[in-house]
Amino acid sequence: xxxxxxxxxxxxxxxxxxxxxxxxxxxxxxxxxxxxxxxxxxxxxxxxxxxxxxxxxxxxxxxxxxxxxxxxxxxxxxxxxxxxxxxxxxxxxxxxxxxxxxxxxxxxxxxxxxxxxxxxxxxxxxxxxxxxxxxxxxxxxxxxxxxxxxxxxxxxxxxxxxxxxxxxxxxxxxxxxxxxxxxxxxxxxxxxxxxxxxxxxxxxxxxxxxxxxxxxxxxxxxxxxxxxxxxxxxxxxxxxxxxxxxxxxxxxxxxxxxxxxxxxxxxxxxxxxxxxxxxxxxxxxxxxxxxxxxxxxxxxxxxxxxxxxxxxxxxxxxxxxxxxxxxxxxxxxxxxxxxxxxxxxxxxxxxxxxxxxxxxxxxxxxxxxxxxxxxxxxxxxxxxxxxxxxxxxxxxxxxxxxxxxxxxxxxxxxxxxxxxxxxxxxxxxxxxxxxxxxxxxxxxxxxxxxxxxxxxxxxxxxxxxxxxxxxxxxxxxxxxxxx
Amino acid sequence: xxxxxxxxxxxxxxxxxxxxxxxxxxxxxxxxxxxxxxxxxxxxxxxxxxxxxxxxxxxxxxxxxxxxxxxxxxxxxxxxxxxxxxxxxxxxxxxxxxxxxxxxxxxxxxxxxxxxxxxxxxxxxxxxxxxxxxxxxxxxxxxxxxxxxxxxxxxxxxxxxxxxxxxxxxxxxxxxxxxxxxxxxxxxxxxxxxxxxxxxxxxxxxxxxxxxxxxxxxxxxxxxxxxxxxxxxxxxxxxxxxxxxxxxxxxxxxxxxxxxxx
Numbered sequence: 250x251x252x253x254x255x256x257x258x259x260x261x262x263x264x265x266x267x268x269x270x271x272x273x274x275x276x277x278x279x280x281x282x283x284x285x286x287x288x289x290x291x292x293x294x295x296x297x298x299x300x301x302x303x304x305x306x307x308x309x310x311x312x313x314x315x316x317x318x319x320x321x322x323x324x325x326x327x328x329x330x331x332x333x334x335x336x337x338x339x340x341x342x343x344x345x346x347x348x349x350x351x352x353x354x355x356x357x358x359x360x361x362x363x364x365x366x367x368x369x370x371x372x373x374x375x376x377x378x379x380x381x382x383x384x385x386x387x388x389x390x391x392x393x394x395x396x397x398x399x400x401x402x403x404x405x406x407x408x409x410x411x412x413x414x415x416x417x418x419x420x421x422x423x424x425x426x427x428x429x430x431x432x433x434x435x436x437x438x439x440x441x442x443x444x445x446x447x448x449x450x451x452x453x454x455x456x457x458x459x460x461x462x463x464x465x466x467x468x469x470x471x472x473x474x475x476x477x478x479x480x481x482x483x484x485x486x487x488x489x490x491x492x493x494x495x496x497x498x499x500x501x502x503x504x505x506x507x508x509x510x511x512x513x514x515x516x517x518x519x520x521x522x523x524x525x526x527x528x529x530x531x532x533x534x535x536x537x538x539x540x541x542x543x544x545x546x547x548x549x550x551x552x553x554x555x556x557x558x559x560x561x562x563x564x565x566x567x568x569x570x571x572x573x574x575x576x577x578x579x580x581x582x583x584x585x586x587x588x589x590x591x592x593x594x595x596x597x598x599x600x601x602x603x604x605x606x607x608x609x610x611x612x613x614x615x616x617x618x619x620x621x622x623x624x625x626x627x628x629x630x631x632x633x634x635x636x637x638x639x640x641x642x643x644x645x646x647x648x649x650x651x652x653x654x655x656x657x658x659x660x661x662x663x664x665x666x667x668x669x670x671x672x673x674x675x676x677x678x679x680x681x682x683x684x685x686x687x688x689x690x691x692x693x694x695x696x697x698x699x700x701x702x703x704x705x706x707x708x709x710x711x712x713x714x715x716x717x718x719x720x721x722x723x724x725x726x727x728x729x730x731x732x
Numbered sequence: 733x734x735x736x737x738x739x740x741x742x743x744x745x746x747x748x749x750x751x752x753x754x755x756x757x758x759x760x761x762x763x764x765x766x767x768x769x770x771x772x773x774x775x776x777x778x779x780x781x782x783x784x785x786x787x788x789x790x791x792x793x794x795x796x797x798x799x800x801x802x803x804x805x806x807x808x809x810x811x812x813x814x815x816x817x818x819x820x821x822x823x824x825x826x827x828x829x830x831x832x833x834x835x836x837x838x839x840x841x842x843x844x845x846x847x848x849x850x851x852x853x854x855x856x857x858x859x860x861x862x863x864x865x866x867x868x869x870x871x872x873x874x875x876x877x878x879x880x881x882x883x884x885x886x887x888x889x890x891x892x893x894x895x896x897x898x899x900x901x902x903x904x905x906x907x908x909x910x911x912x913x914x915x916x917x918x919x920x921x922x923x924x925x926x927x928x929x930x931x932x933x934x935x936x937x938x939x940x941x942x943x944x945x946x947x948x949x950x951x952x953x954x955x956x957x958x959x960x961x962x963x964x965x966x967x968x969x970x971x972x973x974x975x976x977x978x979x980x981x982x983x984x985x986x987x988x989x990x991x992x993x994x
Contacts, residue, residue, distance in 0.1 A: 312901070332895055361982075362896055363896065365893065412964050414937070460890070
């Protein structure tokens with residue numbers, strides 16, 4: 250977050266910026282349409298989340314872009330495969346970076362093993378179809394057209410072959426940056442993040458190769474909303490990274506095909522947003538709208554270390570459909586900006602008198618059989634646990650560990666009891682995945698804890714068994730040492 | 733629409749016997765019928781007159797016979813206006829199917845231009861099917877002559893369209909024939925038709941005008957009816973044809989022949 254500045258200072262800076270821009274334009278009178286083309290080179294394209302390096306050239310050139318369309322089966326989520334139609338072998342397609350005024354010779358290559366014709370509409374192009382008309386390409390063919398990059402900004406490209414919706418829904422989109430002739434302000438890190446939806450026949454998480462479902466696409470009812478082409482593409486080991494104090498620029502696109510993204514980074518405020526990918530800058534933004542077929546450039550400084558989660562703040566898409574990514578910021582704590590937790594104690598509105606524990610006011614049925622215990626446990630699970638651990642116990646990759654078929658629980662059910670009565674924080678490993686989050690202590694009676702753990706042990710293939718209220722009491726008395 | 737059964741499966745044996753036999757051997761008589769192209773409204777259906785259609789796509793082995801008999805259609809001789817550089821590129825040489833020859837002999841021939849397909853048909857005393865003939869026969873499932881509302885049938889087609897090609901194409905005739913007794917209309921290759929370029933889909937599909945406007949109504953705005961998926965399956969075929977020119981050779985594009993009734 251930007252440190253506060255007085256109003257006078259801000260205005261002064263704004264005036265200086267305007268003067269600088271004007272004088273720049275005045276001195277050079279840069280006209281992208283007339284810029285002299287000097288030399289030629291081939292554009293370096295990058296796979297997401299990487300971005301090609303800033304362009305150092307101070308002149309326009311003839312820039313050749315080679316982009317190959319590849320249809321291939323790829324990972325959509327763990328255990329879920331999908332036949333993606335890709336620009337350059339990835340979803341989203343490779344990132345293209347050109348300079349304002351460049352003469353771009355665009356080569357679209359349709360791999361001979363592909364089944365379908367494709368083309369490309371680059372929103373950075375001034376001309377019919379954005380290039381689509383000139384690039385309709387059968388499998389095993391290559392087409393070429395040339396355009397002059399006239400308008401600086403961040404643009405979406407996509408396939409526009411009939412049926413357009415299906416080509417986009419299968420992964421055919423990416424970003425092209427037309428860098429202003431005088432460059433973008435220098436930053437420490439740049440990343441490429443693109444949101445999109447997938448419409449699969451199977452429900453979210455259903456395993457196997459999932460075909461495209463046209464009806465769900467027409468209904469705009471996706472099973473998956475993801476960043477960079479798959480669930481967890483930028484989580485755990487693949488998280489994007491920065492160091493404390495880095496200036497970070499995200500090139501954010503939205504391939505759609507249908508939904509507008511409410512793009513937000515949890516725990517960060519965007520110092521600057523080039524909203525809609527254009528010239529105008531909005532400052533101090535929490536959440537920016539990125540429409541389908543649109544883009545934005547966001548910039549912020551990472552003041553405090555920790556994990557920052559990228560989400561579509563239409564929040565069920567984040568926690569139930571996959572629109573989550575992690576920016577991991579390393580470095581020393583910065584108490585001047587953020588202290589971390591300083592205190593955690595009982596809050597006593599009545600001023601220190603002994604609290605009536607809420608559970609005493611509840612009538613809790615006592616389970617007399619294992620079946621009853623499981624049944625009561627199910628109710629508790631559904632009202633207390635399932636929001637994070639999911640109704641089927643599968644959790645959320647990278648955020649909330651699974652309680653179904655969990656080696657963590659099977660190894661020692663008391664760890665489950667302890668997590669519920671004492672809470673749990675710090676790094677744990679569940680089924681080979683590392684989780685580093687915080688689970689709050691749950692305000693449940695021994696009976697309720699016994700029920701819910703018994704439910705989890707029996708319903709989610711954790712080896713069965715029964716936990717009694719006495720066991721829960723023991724764990725309670727032991728303190729949080731159990732794990 | 734009645735299935736005409738007078739051609740016994742045994743006639744399959746004559747497939748490889750060359751053009752001296754009766755020209756309709758290995759073919760099925762398709763009786764006159766009416767279907768609805770995906771872009772049409774219910775008022776203008778298309779009637780297809782009775783004709784004969786090959787049971788199978790033409791195979792590499794059959795096409796080899798053609799180039800043996802017609803040197804000017806061999807890979808090294810063909811004029812560049814009649815085929816691009818990819819012509820028969822999956823063969824080892826002019827008359828050599830290569831190390832996989834046993835595997836691909838009965839697979840459909842691909843990497844052939846429209847000109848070459850047409851020349852082959854002429855050599856056999858046949859012709860290429862028209863777009864309407866092909867689409868009419870292709871709209872039949874195993875049991876129904878017109879199955880464009882059969883969800884399962886349509887999903888199978890769509891699924892095939894969205895899978896990349898296998899390394900080696902399987903032999904023709906391995907799957908269940910359709911209502912007419914015709915094999916492999918879907919699930920194996922794309923096929924040339926006589927008038928592939930008469931329905932014009934330009935590169936900029938979203939601005940195609942005039943006669944094509946109905947395409948976009950058909951596939952775009954009639955949302956959420958059962959017909960839509962078939963629209964998209966057919967739409968993909970029309971788009972594919974629209975990307976072709978007559979000299980193109982594509983690795984999953986072959987053909988089969990048709991014949992007029994005597």
